[in-house]
Amino acid sequence: MDSLLAARWQMGVSLAFHIIFAVIGMAMPVMMVVAEALWLRTGNATYIDLTRRWAKGTAIFFAVGAVSGTVLSFELGLLWPRFMEYAGPIIGMPFSLEGFAFFLEAIFLGIYLYGWDRVGGRVHLSAGILVAASGAFSGVFVVTANAWMNTPAGFRTVDGQVVDVNPVAAMLNPAAGAQVLHMLMAAYMAVGLAVAGIHARLLLIGREQALHRSALTVALWIGLIPALLQPVSGDFAGRVVARTQPAKLAAMEGQFETRARAPLRLGGVPDVDTRRTPYAIEIPGGLSMLAHGDADRTVTGLNDVPRENWPPVVFVHLAFQLMAAIGVFLAAVAVWGAWLAWRHRVFNSRPFLGILVLSTPLGFVAIEAGWMVTELGRQPWIVQGVMRTSEAVTPMPGLVVSLVAVTTVYVALAVIVAALIRRQVIEIHP
Amino acid sequence: MPDPAFLLAVVMVLALTAYALLGGADYGGGVWDLLATGRSAPEQRATISRAIAPVWEANHVWLILVVTILFTAFPRAFGWLSVHLHIPLMLTLLGIVLRGSAFVFRAYGPGDERFSGRWGLVFAGASTITPVLLGIIVGAITEGRFDPEASSFRSMYLAPWLTPFAISVGFFALVLFAYLAAVYLTLEATRDISDLFRARALTAGALAGVMALIVFLLAGEAPHVRASLTRSAWAVPLHVATGAAAFATAMMLWMRRFRAARVAAAAQVALIVWGWALAQYPYLIWGHVTIQSSSAPRQVLVLLLQVVAIGAVILLPALSYLFSLFGPRHVHTGTNHK
Ligand code: HDD
Numbered sequence: 001m002d003s004l005l006a007a008r009w010q011m012g013v014s015l016a017f018h019i020i021f022a023v024i025g026m027a028m029p030v031m032m033v034v035a036e037a038l039w040l041r042t043g044n045a046t047y048i049d050l051t052r053r054w055a056k057g058t059a060i061f062f063a064v065g066a067v068s069g070t071v072l073s074f075e076l077g078l079l080w081p082r083f084m085e086y087a088g089p090i091i092g093m094p095f096s097l098e099g100f101a102f103f104l105e106a107i108f109l110g111i112y113l114y115g116w117d118r119v120g121g122r123v124h125l126s127a128g129i130l131v132a133a134s135g136a137f138s139g140v141f142v143v144t145a146n147a148w149m150n151t152p153a154g155f156r157t158v159d160g161q162v163v164d165v166n167p168v169a170a171m172l173n174p175a176a177g178a179q180v181l182h183m184l185m186a187a188y189m190a191v192g193l194a195v196a197g198i199h200a201r202l203l204l205i206g207r208e209q210a211l212h213r214s215a216l217t218v219a220l221w222i223g224l225i226p227a228l229l230q231p232v233s234g235d236f237a238g239r240v241v242a243r244t245q246p247a248k249l250a251a252m253e254g255q256f257e258t259r260a261r262a263p264l265r266l267g268g269v270p271d272v273d274t275r276r277t278p279y280a281i282e283i284p285g286g287l288s289m290l291a292h293g294d295a296d297r298t299v300t301g302l303n304d305v306p307r308e309n310w311p312p313v314v315f316v317h318l319a320f321q322l323m324a325a326i327g328v329f330l331a332a333v334a335v336w337g338a339w340l341a342w343r344h345r346v347f348n349s350r351p352f353l354g355i356l357v358l359s360t361p362l363g364f365v366a367i368e369a370g371w372m373v374t375e376l377g378r379q380p381w382i383v384q385g386v387m388r389t390s391e392a393v394t395p396m397p398g399l400v401v402s403l404v405a406v407t408t409v410y411v412a413l414a415v416i417v418a419a420l421i422r423r424q425v426i427e428i429h430p
Numbered sequence: 431m432p433d434p435a436f437l438l439a440v441v442m443v444l445a446l447t448a449y450a451l452l453g454g455a456d457y458g459g460g461v462w463d464l465l466a467t468g469r470s471a472p473e474q475r476a477t478i479s480r481a482i483a484p485v486w487e488a489n490h491v492w493l494i495l496v497v498t499i500l501f502t503a504f505p506r507a508f509g510w511l512s513v514h515l516h517i518p519l520m521l522t523l524l525g526i527v528l529r530g531s532a533f534v535f536r537a538y539g540p541g542d543e544r545f546s547g548r549w550g551l552v553f554a555g556a557s558t559i560t561p562v563l564l565g566i567i568v569g570a571i572t573e574g575r576f577d578p579e580a581s582s583f584r585s586m587y588l589a590p591w592l593t594p595f596a597i598s599v600g601f602f603a604l605v606l607f608a609y610l611a612a613v614y615l616t617l618e619a620t621r622d623i624s625d626l627f628r629a630r631a632l633t634a635g636a637l638a639g640v641m642a643l644i645v646f647l648l649a650g651e652a653p654h655v656r657a658s659l660t661r662s663a664w665a666v667p668l669h670v671a672t673g674a675a676a677f678a679t680a681m682m683l684w685m686r687r688f689r690a691a692r693v694a695a696a697a698q699v700a701l702i703v704w705g706w707a708l709a710q711y712p713y714l715i716w717g718h719v720t721i722q723s724s725s726a727p728r729q730v731l732v733l734l735l736q737v738v739a740i741g742a743v744i745l746l747p748a749l750s751y752l753f754s755l756f757g758p759r760h761v762h763t764g765t766n767h768k
């Protein structure tokens with residue numbers, strides 16, 4: 001395995017691992033805080049029980065999220081030193097802002113988890129709210145940095161020198177808005193629905209009805225509202241991609257030919273040799289419509305992108321199909337849930353609870369797939385149109401060793417975290 | 431306004447100081463967990479764990495702050511370190527991951543002895559190895575044995591940090607962190623345990639003195655280090671102050687004035703960090719990369735300074751609230767007041 005490939009794998013493994021803990025760190029505090037607020041309002045002991053359980057889970061996830069995030073901050077340099085020398089001044093600011101957000105998050109989480117009997121109820125709740133807010137801010141900041149890699153802005157290059165650096169303009173790059181919105185909603189929906197799925201299962205097998213009903217109610221509110229809206233924000237993200245990153249869009253859609261009335265493909269497996277995408281259901285003009293708001297507009301195909309600038313088409317297309325399919329499915333689940341809620345029948349509908357159980361991992365799967373679309377769809381660029389991934393990689397040989405080490409440690413940690421959450425949080429009977 | 435690059439370098443030194451005083455002591459706690467012996471070993475471990483649990487994640491963020499400022503303000507220095515010190519940095523990261531995860535696994539695990547024992551060992555082991563690696567990295571930056579012409583794997587990726595000097599700095603860092611932790615822990619424990627840590631603090635303090643001497647002797651291989659540590663105008667007052675702080679710590683420990691000992695030990699370690707920073711000035715990486723030669727465009731530095739200033743206004747009150755909640759005065763054992 002050459003250095004470049006090993007570095008890409010290591011970055012991908014580290015990020016794919018971190019994102020799971022990161023989204024949990026963003027969304028779990030919101031749920032904790034809602035449950036605690038309900039307890040303060042109603043005095044119903046079920047809610048405090050729930051809050052404490054969720055807090056315990058959050059503590060475990062947060063610690064692993066923090067250390068895996070630390071790994072990432074260093075890996076940016078360890079794997080991509082040329083990229084960081086180039087981009088550090090331009091996108092370092094969101095990372096520094098993120099650093100302050102982490103600080104607040106860690107401080108108030110400490111107060112929240114260990115301060116139950118040291119601060120009053122309101123202060124405790126406010127600490128939780130600050131944890132939730134700073135978690136969301138960390139997500140916002142880091143995603144603007146990633147959006148900059150997709151649509152670089154806020155600097156000029158004169159004779160190979162970077163000049164006129166404007167970190168604020170870099171943060172507010174063209175893809176930032178769409179990506180931030182889409183990512184935030186993804187975090188709340190994935191975590192909300194995963195928690196809902198777990199409690200739905202416990203309800204179905206007949207465990208403490210009161211507790212799991214309350215839990216399900218909170219989790220569904222957090223999960224289903226963004227689930228309902230996620231396809232809309234995804235559509236918005238897609239339009240931005242169409243405008244700014246035509247090669248990525250073409251790969252997502254398996255579109256080789258540049259044409260007006262480009263069809264929207266459902267499924268299909270692109271064949272890069274024949275440059276066609278067979279086995280797809282095609283909706284005529286659908287892609288032109290979605291990408292540019294007009295079925296007669298032209299969509300650039302991969303045939304007009306030099307072959308060496310193609311991202312891995314098959315993978316990007318399939319990952320995109322997977323994310324979008326999950327998005328549409330979960331939006332349908334949200335509609336069903338809203339209808340049941342309106343008729344006060346959520347807890348009585350075993351088929352709905354069953355679907356929730358099946359949906360437990362789907363949000364997370366969509367998040368991983370979406371990031372594969374974003375990151376692999378940008379290849380061969382590390383900074384779209386400006387710097388190639390191969391130019392950025394470290395000269396250090398033998399990266400396979402650290403790749404194996406990181407992967408082994410992360411797989412082991414994942415297994416242990418899963419076991420701990422299962423034994424210490426989910427299956428405890430108070 | 432003074433040079434923004436210089437100011438940011440000062441901010442980094444302050445953040446590093448905070449990391450050494452707070453994060454460093456958390457590592458030191460792990461060292462004493464590893465070394466816990468006798469019938470009170472479980473209680474020693476519990477004391478350490480109780481002291482660390484609410485604050486270690488916040489203490490850890492100082493390191494992240496240093497890194498983000500480094501790559502924003504001094505990208506060339508970050509690139510240089512990342513390439514030449516790849517191996518110790520990667521090992522440090524593994525240590526950080528194992529330590530943090532093992533700590534929560536133990537804290538939230540089933541609590542049976544096998545499980546706690548195993549993860550406790552990982553926590554303690556990683557807490558002991560990581561400071562050595564951090565120290566080695568600092569030593570390598572100080573010694574500056576980077577050869578830009580190098581072509582072999584050894585000379586590029588091993589030679590800069592596998593030196594007697596860098597390794598001695600590694601162990602110096604380990605001893606200092608353990609010393610800090612022992613001094614701090616005297617305030618967090620019951621009388622018996624507190625006495626134990628008092629004895630350990632005195633031993634570690636003496637050992638730190640020995641290590642400082644060894645580092646200084648080995649610095650002979652890096653003449654600039656010794657020169658700047660001895661010859662410049664600030665050198666003598668700084669050494670005197672550090673020595674005085676060390677002496678004061680020992681006296682206060684002896685007299686069981688643990689609160690004062692804590693302040694003196696923190697001052698001692700802070701002075702060591704500042705002495706190092708002064709010796710290093712104007713280099714970030716000795717002989718190769720200076721503050722000026724690696725700094726980002728001016729407008730970026732100014733903006734970053736503003737972010738840091740606003741951040742500090744929010745951060746410092748929050749931090750002091752955290753420490754006031756979980757500070758030693760809340761240990762309800764009431765034994766270290768006579
Ligand atoms: C719960 C997770 C989830 C769900 C259900 C969806 N997405 Fe998504 N999507 C993400 C989670 C996600 C993500 C992981 O959060 C990404 C990766 C980068 C980003 O900003 O968001 C993403 C990226 C992403 C991108 C690429 C943005 C870029 O590269 O700049 C597009 C075009 C879409 N999505 C479109 C959609 C559409 C049309 C969906 C539904 C019909 C959809 N997504 C559902």
Ligand code: HEM
Nearest residue numbers: 008011012015016019142143145146371375376381382389
């Ligand atoms: C957490 C969710 C994310 C996931 C799952 C993810 C996934 C990946 C994957 C799979 C790669 C390897 C792609 C390849 O080389 O083929 C990669 C590369 C990379 N990602 Fe991300 N990414 C995420 C977020 C981010 C963010 C927020 C940044 C911020 C700057 C970022 C920066 C990078 C860099 C610098 C590379 C290496 C260069 C490259 O391959 O283009 N990623 N990521």
Ligand code: HEM
Nearest residue numbers: 021022025026062065066069070072073102135138139142
């Ligand atoms: C290159 C990409 C990334 C880097 C360098 C990075 C860095 C970090 C660091 C250093 C931490 C630890 C903070 C602490 O000690 O408390 C962390 C945690 C966190 N990160 Fe990331 N991160 C990246 C990607 C992401 C993404 C894509 C998101 C979310 C959208 C995210 C959201 C979070 C959150 C919410 C936390 C808080 C800890 C937790 O709840 O698990 N990060 N990250």
